[in-house]
Amino acid sequence: MTRTVPAPLPPDFFDPDCPVPTVPVLGGKKWAWRILRCLEGGPRRFSELRVPLVGITAKVLTESLRSMEQDGVLERTEFAENPPRVEYALTPLGRTLLGPMDALCDWSRANLAELLAAREASERASELAER
Amino acid sequence: MTRTVPAPLPPDFFDPDCPVPTVPVLGGKKWAWRILRCLEGGPRRFSELRVPLVGITAKVLTESLRSMEQDGVLERTEFAENPPRVEYALTPLGRTLLGPMDALCDWSRANLAELLAAREASERASELAER
DNA sequence: CCCGCCGGTACCGTTGAAGTAACCGGCACC
DNA sequence: GGTGCCGGTTACTTCAACGGTACCGGCGGG
Secondary structure (H helix, E strand, O other): OOOOOOOOOOOOOOOOOOOHHHOHHHOOOOOHHHHHHHHOOOOEEHHHHOOOOOOOOHHHHHHHHHHHHHOOOEEEEEEOOOOOEEEEEEOHHHHHHHHHHHHHHHHHHHHHHHHHHHHHHHHHHHHHHHO | OOOOOOOOOOOOOOOOOOOHHHOHHHOOOOOHHHHHHHHOOOOEEHHHHOOOOOOOOHHHHHHHHHHHHHOOOEEEEEEOOOOOEEEEEEOHHHHHHHHHHHHHHHHHHHHHHHHHHHHHHHHHHHHHHHO
């Protein structure tokens, strides 16, 4: 007899010690994706990054950059110049993230219409249920 | 003369109306990834999902499933049986998400060691700075 | 009559990311 | 001597996700 139901999932289906979910881009990092994208074309200065990242505050940008630096996906270089200059650049590790990231962005672009339609449909359904 | 610096990024580098960042998996959805993974092999019942998703509470699982249903990546089917049965299954749209997701998971697995090393290194550096 | 199972809901507390506002030191320019 | 820019820092607040506990209705079984 063929099995029509899948085998039950064991409690250790996910390794409880697996730190994959702690990967920076998978966390609630609203800006990380965009920052990576901005650095794709080469190093950028702090104030240069603030231009495309419309709405970000200095604090949040600082925090995001610091945490990404800690994760080794980008590098902070301070120049002892005048006026002071700080540059942020992708590390080789950070650059390898661009591929998978592109895959997800492509998915978003391709399926966004369908996704938004699903959201609207469920909104309309819940409005009907209210009455 | 060749340009050694990249062109400046314009303020409209990102479309301000672009809702790509609102895509479910890109938000701070701690469990969405795992839920998708659990449904990869076929439909699952509510209590069946609680087994592999160690530590999730009924409330959070309900919320996650509902929001993913709204986004059209999974489907909720209620059977008027006894005892009541509810099944969750991936939609075609949800199934297309598995590919890009795998890419990111592969990246995590491949580069996790390097990432954790970078974190430790920066921790050690900050401890040195404290003294 | 009471107990437990299924698939939740209600209420409330915690946490961490994000936002707001004010300020800083050093230097250049006027 | 005042003003402004650069690259932040500090303190405070807001907000949504997450977590904990308790409880529910309908049913079947003992």
